[in-house]
Amino acid sequence: MTEFRYLKDVVTLTCDQDKCIGCGMCAVVCPHAVFTIAGKKAQMVRRNLCMECGACMKNCPAGAITVEAGEGCVRGIINELLGIEGPCC
Amino acid sequence: MNSPLTALPMAQPVPEGAGSFCLPSLNQDFVCGHLETPVGKIPKVESILERRDRLGHFRVRWNIGRDTFTVEPGLYALSCPNTDSPVLVTANYKLTFDLLRQALDGFSCWILVLDTKGVNVWCAAGKGTFGTEELVDRIQASRLHEVVKHRRLIVPQLGATGVAAHSVKQYSGFSVHYGPVMLEDLPAYFRNGNKAEPGMRLKQFPLKERFVLIPVEIMQALQQGLPVILFFLLSAGFFGNSSFFNMLIVHGLPPSLAVLSGIIGGTIFTPLLLPWIPGKAFSMKGALCGLLLFLLVLLPLYGADTHYSSLEKSSWLFICLAVSSWFGMAFTGASTFTSLNGVRKEMLIGLPLQFAALTVGTVMWLTALWLST
Structure with missing residues (x-):
């Protein structure tokens, strides 16, 4: 199976090692296996594959993960650039 | 009122009637009967898709009437579930609902359909309509506590973008288990003791x-x-x-x-x-x-x-x-x-x-x- 890779070094994903409790929920919900749990802490081993869906942040009970989540939708971004409140797709 | 609903910190005001008792109508063309339960008649569906279902799928694949291709939100019975049967959560886009029941041929379970305004699980999760609040409301509105004995929900993994598992547990008492990304993997997931293989957690794009x-x-x-x-x-x-x-x-x-x-x-x-x-x-x-x-x-x-x-x-x-x-x-x-x-x-x-x-x-x-x- 082809593994797709999008642009490098663009995503806003961060993971605070001090707050992380190593529960592993981020590794469960991530559809691109960005996280693995090593030494009872979540590690962003494939950060460039992150698609900023925000599932990890939403399901992190410790609030250790931040990401500017959103749909990468052209119309939504045009609305944003024009400063219009509008639907995405 | 001291329901879990009032304790939930809402980003938006609670919609009118949210959480009040409501079962889906039995008068939908894909409903093939009903199941008597302590809370009332739950509409029953089967895994076999009819010709009219497939015609509908063809139509929406061509972007015709996609916005109105919906099923009523609420609790459905697939085949003959009992009080121990699993509860699967999904969106009210009819294409999603149909593909889910089709994938579960031979299984009996409950299907809890969230009101995502006719949008599929992943997109709705991104918009927040497939989310913690709607899920907690829908559990309440369906009186799910009285229909099943257990307190487990199987939520599609891609729904995690909108659903916070720990919050759902806190406000509804139900624990969220994330199922596989693809609904075709559900039978294997069940056979595997409700465990998703690592490959089932990856979203591919074949x-x-x-x-x-x-x-x-x-x-x-x-x-x-x-x-x-x-x-x-x-x-x-x-x-x-x-x-x-x-x-x-x-x-x-x-x-x-x-x-x-x-x-x-x-x-x-x-x-x-x-x-x-x-x-x-x-x-x-x-x-x-x-x-x-x-x-x-x-x-x-x-x-x-x-x-x-x-x-x-x-x-x-x-x-x-x-x-x-x-x-x-x-x-x-x-x-x-x-x-x-x-x-x-x-x-x-x-x-x-x-x-x-x-x-x-x-x-x-x-x-x-x-x-x-």
């Missing part, structure tokens, strides 16, 4: 999935592209020095073909050839597909009997590349691996270039038309 998206992409592109084509045809017809139809065909047809080639490049070639087209940015991939289409469709016109000026011939290339790059870029919205900030970055570069190319191409073509009169 050829088959990219292929089924093409009709919707084409229909949406035509909505934008047809007015542009009309502009070229009519401008050529009205402003030429020869007869309306002669001018329309000789000078109006090539830029129209350029727009069409751009649409085909961006909405058919880009999705199909996605992994093999060089580059990472979709606008780049789209432009390369546009170039290929240009070589196939428009270059042959260079040797036509009609002698086009080099200005006019060049205008077609600009138009074709601008259009295909734009629709290639638009495919990021349907893809499964592009990020918000990635798309934003490529748009900041791509959008001005596409706009410039379309403007330059159009001005060149109008100038050539004016010079030829």
